[in-house]
Amino acid sequence: MTGFGSAETRSADLAISVEVRSVNNRHLKVTVRGTDPYPLLDAEFEKLVRKRVKRGTVLVQIRVERPARLGSQAINTPLLKSYLDQLESVVADLGNPSLLGPLAGAALALPGVAPESGHGGVRASEDEWPAVAAATEAALAKLDATRQAEGQAMAAELLGYHAALGEKLLAVREHLPQVMADYRARLLGRVRQAVADAGVTVEPEQLIREIALFADRTDVSEEVHRLTAHLVQFEEVVRTESDSAGRRLEFVAQEMGREVNTLGSKAGDVALSKLVFDMKVTLEKIRELVQNVE
Numbered sequence: 001m002t003g004f005g006s007a008e009t010r011s012a013d014l015a016i017s018v019e020v021r022s023v024n025n026r027h028l029k030v031t032v033r034g035t036d037p038y039p040l041l042d043a044e045f046e047k048l049v050r051k052r053v054k055r056g057t058v059l060v061q062i063r064v065e066r067p068a069r070l071g072s073q074a075i076n077t078p079l080l081k082s083y084l085d086q087l088e089s090v091v092a093d094l095g096n097p098s099l100l101g102p103l104a105g106a107a108l109a110l111p112g113v114a115p116e117s118g119h120g121g122v123r124a125s126e127d128e129w130p131a132v133a134a135a136t137e138a139a140l141a142k143l144d145a146t147r148q149a150e151g152q153a154m155a156a157e158l159l160g161y162h163a164a165l166g167e168k169l170l171a172v173r174e175h176l177p178q179v180m181a182d183y184r185a186r187l188l189g190r191v192r193q194a195v196a197d198a199g200v201t202v203e204p205e206q207l208i209r210e211i212a213l214f215a216d217r218t219d220v221s222e223e224v225h226r227l228t229a230h231l232v233q234f235e236e237v238v239r240t241e242s243d244s245a246g247r248r249l250e251f252v253a254q255e256m257g258r259e260v261n262t263l264g265s266k267a268g269d270v271a272l273s274k275l276v277f278d279m280k281v282t283l284e285k286i287r288e289l290v291q292n293v294e
Helices: 038-050 077-094 097-109 129-198 204-217 221-240 245-266 270-290
Strands: 003-010 015-023 028-034 056-065
Touching (some): 015 129, 038 129, 056 129, 129 270, 221 245
Parallel strands (some): 028 056
Antiparallel strands (some): 003 015
16 A cells, blocks of 8 residues: 655754655565665664554655764774875875875765764664654654555445445346246257257157256356355455455455356356456456555
């Protein structure tokens, strides 16, 4: 399910901004980007995300600003001296002393010289993490609100498909007696024509046996009964389930597909086959939609 949430918090020492986005996925995948070292703490963020999200690809974008304070810049003096010594040697080899000044100024930006000047060497302190976690949870709460709104719309759509399947199943029930009547009429017509052409007689028992065999081959009463039960369960999950509804709906849709396929294989005429085809189209729409339901 898709959604978006953001939150910000500020103090004298920190300015924290968190954005959380989610897109559809059958499983949960959490990615953290932003200010170091938080992309390395994806496991901690996943614990927070799992409290509210069970399925989906979730991107957590975090930005932490730490205002510079007096004494906060810890320069690695031995490393800086090593860099300067190497630069002097390079400048001497080039025979251009004027390069030493600009290169010496740039040495402060070399890796490890002033770790606090960038974010690479920053460690999330015990004092900083609670504020980051609180901002993340606030953003997740807003994400959850948008996902719930989308979920209500998806539930309405699923119930619409449920109603369409119910109508088709009712049409199947009503049409089944006609299938048998049409077959009986066709069989009698062919027999009468054959008798008239060949001048032979056919015992009524033979006709009854043939009709009984056809009825047995095309009997879908069990499939109709099970599909009706699945439809009841499907509606119940959509209306009442709040935990892992997506996986349950996937399972019920799969079971409905089995029954509809069996109906199709036993279809005795064109009208019944068309009804089954329409049910398969609706089921495919349901399968696509429930993959996005949490």
